[in-house]
Amino acid sequence: MTLVNEPINRGEIRKKYCRFKKHGIKYIDYKDPNFLLKFVNEQGKILPRRLSGNSAKFQRKVAQAIKKARHLALLPFVTDGLK
Amino acid sequence: MVFHHFWFSYSFGIQRDFSYFCILFIKFLKHIKKMFQRNYETVFILTPVLSDVQIKDTVDKFVNLLKELGADVINVENWGLKKMAYAIEKKTTGFYVMVEFKADPTLIRKFEVELRREEKAMRFLTTVLDKHSIVYAERRRKGEFNKKVEAKEEATK
Numbered sequence: 001m002t003l004v005n006e007p008i009n010r011g012e013i014r015k016k017y018c019r020f021k022k023h024g025i026k027y028i029d030y031k032d033p034n035f036l037l038k039f040v041n042e043q044g045k046i047l048p049r050r051l052s053g054n055s056a057k058f059q060r061k062v063a064q065a066i067k068k069a070r071h072l073a074l075l076p077f078v079t080d081g082l083k
Numbered sequence: 084m085v086f087h088h089f090w091f092s093y094s095f096g097i098q099r100d101f102s103y104f105c106i107l108f109i110k111f112l113k114h115i116k117k118m119f120q121r122n123y124e125t126v127f128i129l130t131p132v133l134s135d136v137q138i139k140d141t142v143d144k145f146v147n148l149l150k151e152l153g154a155d156v157i158n159v160e161n162w163g164l165k166k167m168a169y170a171i172e173k174k175t176t177g178f179y180v181m182v183e184f185k186a187d188p189t190l191i192r193k194f195e196v197e198l199r200r201e202e203k204a205m206r207f208l209t210t211v212l213d214k215h216s217i218v219y220a221e222r223r224r225k226g227e228f229n230k231k232v233e234a235k236e237e238a239t240k
Contacts, residue, residue: 027219071208073206
């Protein structure tokens with residue numbers, strides 16, 4: 001009963017970070033679908049911030065880039081088994 | 084009593100006529116217009132049913148249109164026939180073309196109207212480049228990112 005309300009794998013807690021801030025990337029290219037593939041799930045949905053760890057500023061930019069790529073048919077709107 | 088016109092009184096002793104100030108004013112207007120120019124980037128998809136010559140003609144047509152409207156075309160890039168992520172107009176492939184140019188914001192509407200009229204163009208997207216993306220676009224033009232892509236493709240093969 002002592003473990004109630006405590007995380008199960010306490011040793012593996014890793015701090016989330018924004019990869020754009022860390023590597024100093026300032027612009028996210030919508031013409032590069034291979035890079036944007038990191039921020040969508042298997043169905044082509046945009047991953048939430050709690051999974052990707054992006055800062056709010058770059059999450060907005062990633063979302064815009066993905067939406068632009070979808071318009072140009074570089075990324076699918078809906079699929080199954082993208083990865 | 085001597086009557087002075089307003090432009091005469093601004094000429095500091097040298098006699099200038101009205102046309103001189105008109106020319107100055109027009110030059111000033113052109114300068115202002117150039118200040119408001121922005122960098123743009125348009126990607127459009129042409130139908131895959133066209134022959135090579137037709138594709139070249141269509142691309143030339145739009146590049147010339149931009150030049151006629153008064154834009155500086157910086158770069159034209161053909162990505163070639165690519166497979167699209169989903170079907171557009173029941174076609175699974177498309178011919179991608181990217182044009183980078185510097186132009187007045189009022190020009191974009193005319194250019195997009197022409198793109199909508201053109202039946203060979205299936206999709207298009209125009210984006211304004213901000214200060215970070217201008218730097219990115221320059222690096223891209225120099226081909227700094229291509230090396231990585233080539234290396235990746237070799238790795239996957």
